[in-house]
Structure formats: structure tokens, C-alpha cells
Amino acid sequence: MEGRRSSEIPHGPNNPLKDVLQHRKRDETFRRLFRLPDTEKVIDEINVCYICDMDPDNKSKLPASAIVRKNMYPGKLYQSQNFLAFQSGDVASMTKPGISHQSFILPLYTITRFERINDDHHRSALSFKTWHKMTHYLKVDAEKTACEKFCDFLKIGLEANVLNMKGSLKLFLSTCKSEELLQTPEGPIHISDPIGGLGLQFGFKSDTTVEKDDEKTAIWVDYFQENGRNLTLCKQPYVFSEMVKEGLPNSLRGEIWEVCSGSIFLRFANHGLYENLLETHKNEVSPSMDDIDKDLHRSLPEYAAYQAPEGIDRLRRVLTAYSWKNPDIGYCQAMNIVTSSLLIYMTEEQAFWTLNTLVDQLCPGYYSSSMYGVLLDQVVLERLVEKYLPNITLHFKEKDIQLSVACLPWFLTLFINSMPLPFAFRILDCFFMEGPKILFQIALAVLKAHEKELCEVDDDSELLIVVKNFFASLNLPEGTTEEDYAKKFTIFKQLMKSAYTDFNKVTSDKINKYRKENELKIIGGVESFTKRNALRHVKNTAHFGPEEISNIYDHFFGALYYAKDGHEQPEMDLIAFTKMLEHMTTWAKPANINSSGNSENLQVMQEVSEAFILRLFNYFKSDKNHFGITLNDTISKLGEILRGDIMSKANFYFSLYNPDKSEHLNNGELHTMATELFWLMTTLEVEFDAWDAICNFIALSAEYSNTKDDVDALLALLKQEVNPDDSTYFAKHVSILHNALMGSDTPVIEVTLPVLRMIILTEDRLEQFIQTIIPASFKLEKEVIERQKGLGHEIFEALFVEGRKLANTMAYPDHLTPNGGKSQSASSRHNSPAVSPKPRSTRSTNSVAVSNKASEEEYEFV
Structure with missing residues (x-):
């Protein structure tokens, strides 16, 4: 499969998701290995042999057999949208301890010349010259067709990055210290x-x-x-x-x-x-x-x-x-x-x-409200201590001592708050080069240096004393003599030597393996702790029991998780709030305007649904100027809908449709209330005549508003005949409501809170709907299968759905398809003056040159 572009990797006929996940894993490994942005994906990869110390002016004079073997580094050359990256060694050796690799990362916008050369034996080599005048020479260890494909994609990528080279590169380099020097x-x-x-x-x-x-x-x-x-x-x-x-x-x-x-x-x-x-x-x-x-x-x-x-x-x-x-x-x-x-x-x-x-x-997850990343790494550290320093593990278990009490701050601050700054910065040097594994190696080295003392401590406080004394021994107070500094520096060097030699088998692969083995346990623990802590801070239980509060919490944060793509957020926006209602109720699920039935009717129902949910969202927010809805808001406002007697629920509906907090509801507010109540009744398929109940509600509102003389005229407008089998039944009734309550001849209706209470008590169907049917439409308790999932399964399900979506749409990007200029982007490039082909004389039998002249530099892709 060497040299095959990603779109040509065969998809399993029955399991496209597996292929997608494999591609995703390869891309993640590639980005992690070369520390590249999250947007980069592997386009192609080929086996090559990197030639070091090769004078580009002399390479044409030397046959391949004359190249000194000690300057040759076999490895793999990767290509993404904007980068070429090389690492020597095979995949297995890339993470082995004690092996140093030849590597480079070349942004395509820094390559000024690219040439593919074929020798007399039809073996290919690649030559790259960078903006900094360095030439990289690589022999290709792949079939000719694989090399051609790699080069075709590379030329497209180079052309796409010419504008970055011309427009941004020089300006950016002027911000680099090495350029200043x-x-x-x-x-x-x-x-x-x-x-x-x-x-x-x-x-x-x-x-x-x-x-x-x-x-x-x-x-x-x-x-x-x-x-x-x-x-x-x-x-x-x-x-x-x-x-x-x-x-x-x-x-x-x-x-x-x-x-x-x-x-x-x-x-x-x-x-x-x-x-x-x-x-x-x-x-x-x-x-x-x-x-x-x-x-x-x-x-x-x-x-x-x-x-x-x-x-x-x-x-x-x-x-x-x-x-x-x-x-x-x-x-x-x-x-x-x-x-x-x-x-x-x-x-x-x-x-x-x-x-x-x-x-x-x-350090993913270190700097979050739950700190799940650093907590996970404390479990990983404990596993490593158990493996390499078993005596400490046995003693700590016997004394019930928590290692993380001392070690968690080391990881969270990257040893900056523990070490004197001159030494902390040396650790940062290694951290940015090695990655997080150096934190584990140094932590193990500190523990190993004090293994005897640590196996004698009796509690957490004595553990802290031992490690604090060690770090104090490195302090460099004002007036430290050169001799004292030399002693302290010797201690630090011994620590770093121990980290690199005694624990050189602590590789990134091993750390990632331990992370995967323990992440669900940590996520579950963090989830449980966070939940208990949040529920302790609930100010108003709104007459809900502990299990109901717990279920509301699950609905709240479950909606946040999916609405925010797994990111943490303490408050719900409208999207998350809608998600929560969709899981809690049947009426909040969006109408399917593509289903059987009249699209106009379903469209009107969808608009009323969205308006009602938005009204609830704005009402649920305790702080109207703030971002969204908190857990306390959710519990409190759900209590108003689901708990209490009919009088308290009447208060809720009056407040819901009275955002300006006036003394009465006017025609417009009554119109909105009647429309949305009718929609709810229709959606919940009540057993009584929903439209008749709404008409009676409007008539009583008019009657109690001293407009008795106008009730008959109002009812005449409302009682227009609509066939129950009419596909636009709901839409037509919404129109009738609007004409009856918002027309030019409509009587002025004003309903105060006491009047609304009286109306609800008078209209039995409305009382039953508000008191019983609407509360029953909320399902606070999750299904049994949902309760068994846990966050780990939720995360998996989210990835599964996303993977299925990717599998269905996955295709190689059009702008990276070497199809003879037929892709859209290739077509657009044809009209662009950025890059134009021209013949070039080389010793290659089939080279093609592409060049672009700028004010100070010639960029050639040969």
C-alpha cells in the first residue's frame, strides 16, 4: 500500500466506519509525531532514504553507489496539505527508547525548488531547496507509479502555497530571533x-x-x-x-x-x-x-x-x-x-x-474545570511507580498514602512552581522537545532519589515534607556563591541523568497505553465527583426528590455535551436547551416537514414549536443579561411547570407570556398563549376537542375583561368550520386565531393573573392540561439502557455517529486530485498567474518544471 493516496485505500464493504477510524488514527499519529496543527491530514507517504551532508552542486557528479552509507537515513516521507515531514527509522523504532532520529518538517511555503530526478537505472530521487538555501536530497524506495503520484500531489500543494511564500513568509520571518542573529x-x-x-x-x-x-x-x-x-x-x-x-x-x-x-x-x-x-x-x-x-x-x-x-x-x-x-x-x-x-x-x-x-x-485536559487530563496522568504515574519503584507502591498502599498529593502540582505547573526558575526552564526545554513523557521521567527520578525516605513515611504530610525538602535543596537565594550554585546544579544534573537513563523505557507509547486503559475510569470518577459537587450546590430543589434532581442533572449536562461537541460549558445556550427538551419530552422534537402530511402545516407547527422553546429559554434564564441557563435555573423553572398546585402553575403561564411584567396580558400575548397551547394540545394528541377548549379559553378571557357584548362576535370568528381531515388543519386554525384576536375590529382584552386563575379553574379541559397532561409529558427518568451507558459510552456513541457521517461522505479533496486539471481548484489555478508551467532542461528523463518569479526569489517545482 506504499505511496497510495488516502482516497485509494480500499474501504471495507461492510464496515466503512472502521476505515474512517483507521484514517483518523493515522492522521492523529502523524500530527502528534510532528506537532502539526489539527487541520493537517496525511495525503500520501513513501519510503525514502535521506542523504545528509550532500553538496547539491556535486550530487549530479556522484552515482548513487558512491554515497557514503553513514550519511544515509532510511525512513518515511509524509505529505499533508501544507507540510512535508521526514523521520528516519521504521514505525516500530520511532518510539523506542534511546534511539535518536533524523527528522525535518518543511512547510510547503518554504520550499523554493522541488525536483524529481531519475537516474540511468530508473530509480527516483527527490530534491528540495528551502527558503534558507538548504537542500534536502532523498532517494525514493517505492515503485515508479507511487513516486509519480506522490510528486503529482506535492506539486499541487506547492502551487497552492506559493501565495503564502510571496505574501506572508518574509513578514513572518522578521519576527524570528534566529533571523535577527x-x-x-x-x-x-x-x-x-x-x-x-x-x-x-x-x-x-x-x-x-x-x-x-x-x-x-x-x-x-x-x-x-x-x-x-x-x-x-x-x-x-x-x-x-x-x-x-x-x-x-x-x-x-x-x-x-x-x-x-x-x-x-x-x-x-x-x-x-x-x-x-x-x-x-x-x-x-x-x-x-x-x-x-x-x-x-x-x-x-x-x-x-x-x-x-x-x-x-x-x-x-x-x-x-x-x-x-x-x-x-x-x-x-x-x-x-x-x-x-x-x-x-x-x-x-x-x-x-x-x-x-x-x-x-x-497537555489535553490539564487546564479544564475538571482537570481530568492531569488526574488521568496521576493514575498513569502510579502505574509507572508500581512497575519501576514497587517498594514505594507497596508502602504507600499499606499506609494509604496518596502519591498525587505531592505529584499533581508538578504536572499541572510543569515543575515551574516546584523548581527554582533556572532549573524549571531547563525542564521546559526538554518538555517542549520530548513531550509530556519527560514529566513522568523526572517525577520517577525524584521518587527514586528518595526511595528509602519515602518507604518510611507514615502519611501524606510526611510525603510532602520529603519532596519539599528536596526542592528546597535546589533553591538559589540572593547571594548564592559560585561554589554553592555548582553543588545545586550537580544535584539537578544527576536528577536529569536519572530521568533519561533509569527511566528511558518510559516512552510516549507506554504512557498513551496506560492513559487508554484508565481514561474511562477517570472520566467516570470525574463525572461522579463533579455531579455530587454540583448537586450539593443546588439552591432550590423545587420539591424534586434526590433521584429526580440527579436525572435533571444528567439531562442538563448530557445536552451540553452533545451541543458543545464534548467541550465543557457550565451554562446552556439555546441549542443545548433545545437538545435537553428533545430528550425530556416528545413535543419538543422537531416536526418532520419531509414526512407524510402537508408541508405548510408542518412548517407552521415547527415555527410555533421554535417560538415556544425560545420563550421557555428566555424565561428559564435567571440573569437575563447573561449567557444562558444554569443547572439551578433549570431545576427551579422545571419545578414551576411540574410541581405545585394549579394556582402556582397559573402563575408560571402568566409570567411566561408577560415578559414586560405588566399587570395584564393583552391581545397579542393572549394570541401567542392560545396558539402555543393549541400546538401543545395537538402535538400531545389530547383526548378532548383541543380547538373547542381554546375557543372557550378566548371567550372566557373576553367575558372576564368586561367585553361580554363582543363574545358572540368573537366566537363567530373562532368557530369557522375546518374539516378535521384537512391536511392544513393546524395552519388554518392558527390563521383563524390571528384574525380573531389581532384584527382591526377585535375587542380589547386584558387578563390579569387572578382572572387567568379563574379561567383555568372554569375551563376543566385547560385545568387538566396544565395540571396533569403537560407535567406527564416530561420524562425526567432516563430509560434503563441509558442509565447503564455512562459518559464513556456516550463519547463512543458520539464518535460512532461522527464516523458514520464521515464514512458516507469521505472522498479525497478535489483540489488534491491530479486529474489532468479537471478539478475545480485546478481549473481556477489555470486562470491564475501565480504558477505557470514551462519546459526546463535537466538530466532527468521525465522532469517537468514549474517556476514563479517574485521580486527577490525564484520558486521552482521541477
């Missing part, structure tokens, strides 16, 4: 203002001297010149990782963090969005603002910038912008700690996108 008077990039974070003004909490830091910077500059930089950085095996482990130079730390995390690609794709978020919402107050303001001055109190307006303002802007971009999370505890660290080395925009990557990809 390597700029030359004759070069295309000229940067005058220093690029960096708060450290430029307030200093860096460095673990090294200025001289040593300058030496590190010089080494990285040499590395950039040989291996590309920022967007085109190539990671040489062993060399790159060892340079990171040695501690990054202060000037380049921010850029290397965003390169390793992948946030640099997000920043390029969304350049300017950060400033736009702040500008768009400059006159608004974020719902998270109170929580953000509380934590601003608690962020790295030992760093001077966060005791000054400059630092506080930058931190506030980044956290606020994130709360606007991702309102489902908004702001959560510990985000301030991580972001304040980023801002020491990064600009606001860099920190903003790195925070996005951290929350969404590197």
Missing part, C-alpha cells in the same frame, strides 16, 4: 528591534553565565547555518537533542520552544489573529476576567516583571485573548504560571500560540 546587510531580512520577551528588559533567570550563554548562542548559530532554522529547522540525530538538554541560550529559548512544540506553524497560519482578538474585544469584559485578575499577581512573584505594570499587562493580554479564542475553557488554574514563564522568553504572540498548543495538544 543571522541577518546580513545583503540579506532579504532586516531587523532593527531586538526580538524576545520580558527577559530583554527584566533579565533572565539563567542557569549560566553571560559568557557561557554567548558560547551556546554561537553554537546554535552554526547549527542554523548548516541545518536550517525556525520554520525549516532540521533535527540532526543526537546532536539536536543533546544541544537542547545542555540548556538553551536565553536569546533563542523562546524560538526553540515554539519550534519544538509546533506552535510556530500555528502562529504562521494565524498571523495577526492575536492582535485582532484583543482589538475586537477591547470594549468587552471576558467572562474569565475575574479569575484572571485574581491570579495575575500570584504569577512568578520572584520575577520582577510580575511586580510591574509591564509584565502584568502582557500576562493579562495573553490570558484574556486565550479566553476569547477558547471560551469553553476560558481560564483555568495554573495557566498563569505557565504563561508567565513563556513571556520571559517570548513575545506576546509567541506565548499566545504556545499556550494554545500546550492546552490543546501537549
